Amino acid sequence: xxxxxxxxxxxxxxxxxxxxxxxxxxxxxxxxxxxxxxxxxxxxxxxxxxxxxxxxxxxxxxxxxxxxxxxxxxxxxxxxxxxxxxxxxxxxxxxxxxxxxxxxxxxxxxxxxxxxxxxxxxxxxxxxxxxxxxxxxxxxxxxxxxxxxxxxxxxxxxxxxxxxxxxxxxxxxxxxxxxxxxxxxxxxxxxxxxxxxxxxxxxxxxxxxxxxxxxxxxxxxxxxxxxxxxxxxxxxxxxxxxxxxxxxxxxxxxxxxxxxxxxxxxxxx
Amino acid sequence: xxxxxxxxxxxxxxxxxxxxxxxxxxxxxxxxxxxxxxxxxxxxxxxxxxxxxxxxxxxxxxxxxxxxxxxxxxxxxxxxxxxxxxxxxxxxxxxxxxxxxxxxxxxxxxxxxxxxxxxxxxxxxxxxxxxxxxxxxxxxxxxxxxxxxxxxxxxxxxxxxxxxxxxxxxxxxxxxxxxxxxxxxxxxxxxxxxxxxxxxxxxxxxxxxxxxxxxxxxxxxxxxxxxxxxxxxxxxxxxxxxxxxxxxxxxxxxxxxxxxxxxxxxxxx
DNA sequence: TCAATATCGAGAAATATTTCTCGATATTAA
DNA sequence: TTAATATCGAGAAATATTTCTCGATATTGA
Ligand SMILES: NC(=O)c1ccc[n+]([C@@H]2O[C@H](COP(=O)([O-])OP(=O)(O)OC[C@H]3O[C@@H](n4cnc5c(N)ncnc54)[C@H](O)[C@@H]3O)[C@@H](O)[C@H]2O)c1
Ligand SMILES: NC(=O)c1ccc[n+]([C@@H]2O[C@H](COP(=O)([O-])OP(=O)(O)OC[C@H]3O[C@@H](n4cnc5c(N)ncnc54)[C@H](O)[C@@H]3O)[C@@H](O)[C@H]2O)c1
Numbered sequence: 001x002x003x004x005x006x007x008x009x010x011x012x013x014x015x016x017x018x019x020x021x022x023x024x025x026x027x028x029x030x031x032x033x034x035x036x037x038x039x040x041x042x043x044x045x046x047x048x049x050x051x052x053x054x055x056x057x058x059x060x061x062x063x064x065x066x067x068x069x070x071x072x073x074x075x076x077x078x079x080x081x082x083x084x085x086x087x088x089x090x091x092x093x094x095x096x097x098x099x100x101x102x103x104x105x106x107x108x109x110x111x112x113x114x115x116x117x118x119x120x121x122x123x124x125x126x127x128x129x130x131x132x133x134x135x136x137x138x139x140x141x142x143x144x145x146x147x148x149x150x151x152x153x154x155x156x157x158x159x160x161x162x163x164x165x166x167x168x169x170x171x172x173x174x175x176x177x178x179x180x181x182x183x184x185x186x187x188x189x190x191x192x193x194x195x196x197x198x199x200x201x202x203x204x205x206x207x208x209x210x211x212x213x214x215x216x217x218x219x220x221x222x223x224x225x226x227x228x229x230x231x232x233x234x235x236x237x238x239x240x241x242x243x244x245x246x247x248x249x250x251x252x253x254x255x256x257x258x259x260x261x262x263x264x265x266x267x268x269x
Numbered sequence: 270x271x272x273x274x275x276x277x278x279x280x281x282x283x284x285x286x287x288x289x290x291x292x293x294x295x296x297x298x299x300x301x302x303x304x305x306x307x308x309x310x311x312x313x314x315x316x317x318x319x320x321x322x323x324x325x326x327x328x329x330x331x332x333x334x335x336x337x338x339x340x341x342x343x344x345x346x347x348x349x350x351x352x353x354x355x356x357x358x359x360x361x362x363x364x365x366x367x368x369x370x371x372x373x374x375x376x377x378x379x380x381x382x383x384x385x386x387x388x389x390x391x392x393x394x395x396x397x398x399x400x401x402x403x404x405x406x407x408x409x410x411x412x413x414x415x416x417x418x419x420x421x422x423x424x425x426x427x428x429x430x431x432x433x434x435x436x437x438x439x440x441x442x443x444x445x446x447x448x449x450x451x452x453x454x455x456x457x458x459x460x461x462x463x464x465x466x467x468x469x470x471x472x473x474x475x476x477x478x479x480x481x482x483x484x485x486x487x488x489x490x491x492x493x494x495x496x497x498x499x500x501x502x503x504x505x506x507x508x509x510x511x512x513x514x515x516x517x518x519x520x521x522x523x524x525x526x527x528x529x530x531x532x533x534x535x536x537x538x
Numbered sequence: 539t540c541a542a543t544a545t546c547g548a549g550a551a552a553t554a555t556t557t558c559t560c561g562a563t564a565t566t567a568a
Numbered sequence: 569t570t571a572a573t574a575t576c577g578a579g580a581a582a583t584a585t586t587t588c589t590c591g592a593t594a595t596t597g598a
Contacts, residue, residue, distance in 0.1 A: 114474050
């Protein structure tokens with residue numbers, strides 16, 4: 001309608017595709033270790049319980065072409081996904097908040113495989129500044145903007161309490177950072193041109209919680225069929241029509257009450 | 270088609286709705302602190318830049334009914350979402366893997382607000398067993414199944430290296446645990462009746478990475494229009510038609526090269 | 539009191555995403 | 569060589585999700 005597409009390559013990438021591609025990526029790396037030379041959508045689909053066609057549509061987004069009856073060369077496919085997801089331009093990032101969450105992230109060197117490299121760490125706690133975390137020296141916050149600008153850092157990771165998140169955001173933007181990975185449970189106010197990715201464990205937990213609650217409800221309400229019917233399994237947390245339906249029928253396999261001795265106490269501490 | 274819906278209340282909940290509801294929940298709690306008595310879909314929509322109708326459809330899932338021209342009573346709405354997402358049945362959970370990730374999770378007491386309570390922590394590292402993390406004593410792994418059964422624990426949190434994740438899973442299932450929150454980058458093999466929620470930071474990172482890469486590409490290819498056009502902002506990471514289109518047009522606001530002094534060096538460490 | 543208006547609820551329409559279908563083609567095995 | 573078959577690619581169909589539309593209604597202020 002009133003939308004302008006500037007470039008074919010910028011065609012909208014469905015969010016669900018964006019969530020599945022990295023899964024394939026990791027799986028393909030496993031296959032590569034096991035010296036597979038080629039892989040079909042059927043292979044991948046079986047691993048994740050997705051329809052082969054869906055996998056094919058996802059891979060299509062990366063621009064790779066496969067061979068009928070054979071599939072895709074594993075190495076080329078990995079390269080294509082890597083390129084498409086931007087893992088190639090290893091993005092250097094600043095992290096603010098060397099608390100427990102921040103430290104875990106800093107110590108996590110595997111991010112580099114996915115194109116992220118945490119190069120500097122900042123905090124505003126005087127007792128932390130100058131100390132090292134996983135080999136990185138914690139710097140004072142006020143140095144951030146200038147360093148970000150000089151090093152042309154594009155990505156900022158926010159691991160401070162929610163109350164401090166907006167201030168940290170503003171500081172990062174003032175240093176030219178334009179993409180944020182936010183671990184604080186806070187909505188950041190930013191200009192439209194800034195990319196924000198909220199890593200919200202609460203939301204994630206909610207999804208699990210809802211499914212457990214639903215399964216419990218379903219167990220109470222729907223006693224007629226006593227055996228577990230379907231479930232999402234590991235394909236969970238993806239938008240998948242079948243998955244969604246499966247969820248509706250989901251019955252949680254609760255610890256069978258008959259498994260217990262009559263005298264068993266339910267412990268609490 | 271061949272699907273049986275057992276109970277109207279179990280009607281399929283769209284995944285996107287499941288991701289948005291907890292956002293509303295947190296926002297509503299903020300409003301409550303500020304003593305709002307009622308709230309409309311328009312209010313909520315403005316906060317997150319969602320269409321009011323979408324918010325209304327989401328809230329509809331919880332079963333709440335509002336008043337025309339007024340909206341919903343804040344307290345009742347919070348209660349409805351809480352109930353719907355299962356935050357009421359405070360779910361007690363076991364966590365395995367008292368490493369950096371696990372410790373961060375254990376120390377995170379806010380999960381309780383969302384219905385999750387980590388009651389026991391396990392590890393297989395003899396040097397950690399018996400020690401405390403955030404007030405919780407680390408127990409030997411072999412005690413898990415029996416304790417889980419006695420305490421009727423339903424939720425297990427996996428924070429061990431990927432290689433150990435399947436073993437830990439099997440142990441948890443043997444203790445009657447039937448819902449897993451998995452932080453390891455591994456696909457867990459479980460029966461269909463088990464709920465698995467993978468917390469995959471890689472996938473999340475990939476999504477950010479792809480957007481940055483796309484914005485960079487778009488900047489290279491599409492110079493005609495020099496000003497930033499649209500973006501996802503904080504509503505990112507949701508499936509939202511407008512959002513998706515916005516992304517396609519997304520242009521990253523890069524640090525303007527002219528901002529720098531001619532002699533500026535790009536630092537690396 | 540009554541008009542103006544914001545908002546709800548529900549159903550229709552539009553859009554996005556997944557699944558199906560089919561023709562083409564590369565590999566395998568007879 | 570040839571038939572059987574698995575798989576790709578592309579477009580059509582089905583399904584899911586979002587957005588639009590409209591009638592109903594509660595509140596506000598004239
Ligand atoms: N720990 C978890 O499992 C977990 C889970 C989900 C979300 N989070 C979120 O991640 C964030 C960090 O959590 P955490 O557990 O690491 O907290 P933490 O208290 O351990 O760490 C916070 C760090 O931020 C620093 N800080 C505070 N204000 C600052 C400021 N204005 N500028 C710079 N640094 C500042 C503190 O000095 C501290 O080092 C929080 O927003 C939390 O809600 C944590
Ligand atoms: N740290 C991060 O930021 C981060 C990010 C994403 C994912 N993860 C994932 O979370 C998991 C934990 O990461 P981490 O950084 O905390 O690692 P870590 O090495 O700090 O901790 C792992 C813990 O698990 C324990 N463990 C190992 N094998 C075990 C077994 N078989 N049974 C019981 N306990 C066992 C270890 O003793 C250790 O305490 C990993 O799978 C990692 O990939 C971590």
